[in-house]
Amino acid sequence: MVAAASVVTVVGTVTGMISALENGRGFDQARPAATRTPSLAPLPAIPSPSPSLSRATRTPTATPKHRLPTPTPARTERKQRTTPVTSLLYRHPDSEVLDWVRAHPADPRTALIESRIADQPAAVWFADYSPDTIAARVRAVTAGAAAEDRVPVLVPYAIPDRDCGGASRGGAPDLAAYDAWIDAFARGLGSGEVIVILEPDSIAQSDCLSDADRAARFASLARAGRTLKAANPRARVYYDAGHSGWNPPAKQAALLEQAGALASDGIFSNVSNFRTTADEIAYDRQVLDALGGPESLGAVIDTSRNGNGAPPDGQWCDPAGRRIGRAPTMTTGEAGVDAYLWVKLPGESDGCKGAAGTFTPSYAYDLAR
Structure with missing residues (x-):
């Protein structure tokens, strides 16, 4: 296992994102969702997953909202890794950083921010529960990417009880509604x-x-993976592995197996975090080994803000001295690592250097220098 930092802080993932939300500018517009991660004190090496309640004080829910048995995922039948046909990632044409660049052509920071951040492909988040429009909004993004012969990165983020009721709380009202939302999401792929x-x-x-x-959630996640793959066999679906400073690899692998990850394309790690690429590669390989090392599974890593690694004091909210990491690519040169992605858009604040979830040019400039 990769040695975890002496101080680890759980970061609620959505501390600012490109989010394809329904608004006056159309369903295909990628906009940041202004969700805020609360300020946290440093936590021990295996942190409480709740940003607001400790394990000792949280009262478990007595009756699940959508009770299902613990899933027993079937292993994927693929015998070898699938080589992508298209190697270029998609940059959505609308985001707060692009809006700022277009509106400030004379700002001395614009050229650097444009070349190092705005010109890079980044993920598009679907963070609101909107069952009537989600298929059309996903389709707008995938159609735009297909027209350019590029690969979009999509982030469905509507699981009930997300963020354990913290600042990024929200999602579908229950797992039955979530299952239907995923069905609609899949129709847009x-x-x-x-x-x-x-x-x-x-x-x-x-x-x-x-x-x-937890068993009910994992059953829905396993179902979601099957649904997405059935709707589009060329979709590459990755499951949550946290990051190298969170759960030990064996524990994370056990959770992933319960959630159906063995029937997926692999795992993702470091979303919205700062762990070094080297640490994440080592950690992800250990998680995959703990899953049995199937050749069909790989890993993708969020490198958007990990150029200088995690701050030694465990600070998570727009910490000083951080830099953008490796540019997004599907050609990593690392065995078992399918892509480096920018899931979190650099320059969108965690809430300390600007309003949470909004683009902050001074922060973007610091990251890009």
Whole structure:
């Protein structure tokens, strides 16, 4: 196992995102969702997954909202890794950083922010529960990517009880509604290549749930993976592995197996965090080994803000001295590592250097220098 930092802080994943939300500018517009992660004190090496309640004080839910048996996922039948046909990732044409660049052509920071951040492909988040429009909004993104022969990165983020009731709380009202939402989401995937980052924090941050609620959530996640793959066999679906400073690899692998990850394309790690790429590669390989090392599974890593690694004091809220990491690519040169992605858009504040979830040019400039 990769040695965890002496101080670890759980970061609620959605501390600012590109989010394809329904608004006056159309369903295909990627906009940041202004959700805020609360300020946390440093936590021990295996942190409480709840940003607001400790294990000792949280009262488990007595009756699950959508009780299902613990899933027993079937192993994938693929015998070898699938090589992508398209190697270029998609940059959605609308985001707060692009809006700022277009509105400030004379600002001395614009050229650097544009070349190092705005021009890079980043994930599109679907963080609101909107069952009537989700298929059309997903389809708008996948169709735009297909027209450019590029691969979009989509983040469905509507699992009930997400963020353990913390600042990023929300999602579908219950798991039955979530299952229907995923069905609609899948209808928008089209037939081209697409990467799906399925529900950040939903597995690593599940200790706050009762055993029955956790089993029900994992059953829905397993179903979601099957649904997405059935709708588009070229979709590459990845499951939540937390990051190298969170759960030990063996524990995370056990949770992933319960949630159906063995029938997926692999795992993702470091979403919205700062862990070094080297630490994440080592950690992800250990998680995959603990899953039995199937050749069909790989890993993708969020490198958006990990250029200088995690701050030694465990600070998570727009910490000083951080830098953007490796540019997004599907050609990593690392065995078992399928892609480096920018799931969190650099420059969107965690809430300390600007309003949470909004683009802050001074922060973006610091990251890009």
